[in-house]
Amino acid sequence: MNAFEYTTASSPEQAVALLGKEWEDAKLLAGGIDLLGEMKERIITPKRVVNIKTIPGLDTIQEKNGELRIGALVTLQAIERHRAIRIRWTAIAEASASVGTPQIRNVGTLGGNLCQRPRCWYYRSDLFHCLKKGGDRCYAEDGENAYHAIFGGGPCHIVHPSDVAPAIIALGGRIAIVGPQGRREVPAEVFYVMPDVDPSVETILKPNEMVTEVIVPPPPAGMKSLYLKQREKQSLDFALAGVAVAITVENGICRQARIVLSGVAPVPWRAREAEAVLIGKKIRNTAPETGEANPPPLGYSEDALLIGKRIDTEMIKAAAEAALATAKPMRDNRYKVSLAKVLIQRAIMRAA
Numbered sequence: 387m388n389a390f391e392y393t394t395a396s397s398p399e400q401a402v403a404l405l406g407k408e409w410e411d412a413k414l415l416a417g418g419i420d421l422l423g424e425m426k427e428r429i430i431t432p433k434r435v436v437n438i439k440t441i442p443g444l445d446t447i448q449e450k451n452g453e454l455r456i457g458a459l460v461t462l463q464a465i466e467r468h469r470a471i472r473i474r475w476t477a478i479a480e481a482s483a484s485v486g487t488p489q490i491r492n493v494g495t496l497g498g499n500l501c502q503r504p505r506c507w508y509y510r511s512d513l514f515h516c517l518k519k520g521g522d523r524c525y526a527e528d529g530e531n532a533y534h535a536i537f538g539g540g541p542c543h544i545v546h547p548s549d550v551a552p553a554i555i556a557l558g559g560r561i562a563i564v565g566p567q568g569r570r571e572v573p574a575e576v577f578y579v580m581p582d583v584d585p586s587v588e589t590i591l592k593p594n595e596m597v598t599e600v601i602v603p604p605p606p607a608g609m610k611s612l613y614l615k616q617r618e619k620q621s622l623d624f625a626l627a628g629v630a631v632a633i634t635v636e637n638g639i640c641r642q643a644r645i646v647l648s649g650v651a652p653v654p655w656r657a658r659e660a661e662a663v664l665i666g667k668k669i670r671n672t673a674p675e676t677g678e679a680n681p682p683p684l685g686y687s688e689d690a691l692l693i694g695k696r697i698d699t700e701m702i703k704a705a706a707e708a709a710l711a712t713a714k715p716m717r718d719n720r721y722k723v724s725l726a727k728v729l730i731q732r733a734i735m736r737a738a
Contacts, residue, residue, distance in 0.1 A: 387425040394437040398444075398564040398598050404436045405594040414438050414596055416459055417494040420502040427510060429503075429519070444598060447471070452604035454478075458497030458597045462550070463488065465496065475602055477553035477611035477630045484549050484615045487622050497597045500551050500561070500577070501589060504544035504652075505624055506534065517542050517585045532718040533626070536726075537651035539714060542581035544652050546588060551578070552630035552646035552654040553613050559602040565595035574600070578653035588652070606642060609634045610737040614729050615648065625649030627726040629657075631733040633664065638696050640664045640738070645709065645730065650722055660709035660730060663701065697738045706730040 395401035405412045412434035413421055424430045438444070444457040447468055454475055456465065465471055466483035485491055485499060508514040508525040515521035526534045526543045534543040551574065554561075559574045577589055591597070605611065615628035628648035634641045643664040645657040706727040713723050 387428065388431045390425075390432055391434040392437065393434060394440055397441060398438075398596060401436050401438050401441065401596055402565055402594050404434065405596070406434070411593075412436055417461070417498045419490060419494050420498060424503060428512060429510065438596070454600075454602040454604075456496055456600045456602075458495060458599060460496050462491040462494050462496065462499060465550075466491065474605055475553075475557055475611065477556055477613045477632060478550060478602070481549040481553040481613040481615075481628075481630065484613065484625075484628075490622070496550065496600060499548050500554075500600075501591070501597060502547055504588070505547050506544045509544065517581075518544065520586065527716070530718065531716040533624075534716060534719055535651050536710075536713040536715040536719055536722045537647075537655050538580060538653070540581065542585040542652065543716070544581070544588075545649050546578065546651070546653055547624050548654065549613065549615060549625060549628060549648055552628065552648045553611070554600055554602060555654050555656065556630040556632040556644040556646045557602050557605065557611055558632075558644070559600055561597055562599035562601060563591065563595050564598050565592060569598070571601065575654075575656060581652050605632070606634055608636060609642065612733055612737055614733045614736075616725055616729060627722050627729055629726070629729045629733045630654075631730075631737045633734065633737050635697055635738050640666075640697050645705075645733075647709070647726060647730075650713075650726055657709035657730070659711060660705040663705040663708045664697070664734070697734070699735075702731050702734045702738075705734060 393404055395404055401414065413432040415421055415435050415437045416439055439459065444459040446457050447460055448455045449470060462482040462485050466479050472479040508516045509518045514525050517524045524540060524542045531543065535545050554574045560571045561574050561577045562569060562571050579590055609632060611632040613630045615625045617623035617626055625648045627650055630646045633643045643661045645660045647655040647657055709730055710723050710727055715723055
């Protein structure tokens with residue numbers, strides 16, 4: 387890797403100041419698993435690396451007024467072992483436990499998992515100057531695309547590698563960001579951007595901003611959540627497809643539902659059509675505006691009170707079919723359609 391300046395920040399504000407105005411100038415170092423990999427492969431060549439591991443207060447897990455607050459420096463191992471998270475926000479614990487190996491989870495942080503770069507082999511290889519690296523084409527369209535997106539439609543066909551992000555979105559979480567203008571919170575669902583907005587980035591983070599915290603509201607009474615993931619290897623592997631589910635069932639009737647897929651799109655993919663099947667109403671297929679301070683309440687208030695439908699195997703199958711109805715697989719990744727359907731059905735059955 388190229389030579390670089392190494393410095394340590396003592397506060398989020400100092401880290402932001404050290405980042406400068408361009409991504410190429412400086413990068414943040416927390417767990418360092420993805421950053422060091424990109425630097426060794428010369429995908430990025432920062433002039434400065436800013437160590438944020440010693441910033442106080444970013445490595446804590448707290449419950450305040452019923453909300454869960456997880457610092458960006460909290461390790462995935464700490465999350466998966468946290469008793470309250472396992473009981474009340476189960477999907478987040480299960481998603482954290484599904485990442486890599488114990489050695490990786492012992493070092494990898496929540497902020498790093500949410501902000502990691504895609505694993506597309508064309509992006510990671512120095513043999514291809516792909517669209518994401520400033521080139522003029524996505525090589526996956528006509529190349530080897532077995533692990534690429536079936537939703538999103540290009541121009542770049544990456545899948546976002548985070549397991550924890552879908553769980554946080556399913557549970558209505560928010561992401562706290564610190565920048566030169568101060569602190570702001572955005573719904574986790576709008577933290578990620580599609581490649582047609584800017585193929586070179588995956589999030590709304592500006593060059594001199596950093597994630598400091600994730601805030602998750604208290605789950606409604608009776609809500610169950612979980613995360614399921616299918617991978618080629620049983621350890622140290624990313625999702626071929628995964629699903630985070632958060633649903634509330636009362637006397638067999640589904641009152642609230644959120645379903646978010648992983649491994650199938652450039653962003654964690656909200657399966658609103660499946661949610662609509664479960665709760666028996668039409669849901670507008672729009673996300674809250676970027677920068678909104680608070681996400682919509684878990685469940686839906688856009689149209690009317692929840693109608694609710696009785697959970698049965700036929701309805702669960704219909705929800706899975708609806709979730710994948712708009713999928714557009716490429717030559718080698720058609721298997722993801724049936725795989726995602728099965729995972730959705732299993733997840734709903736377990737949660738219900």
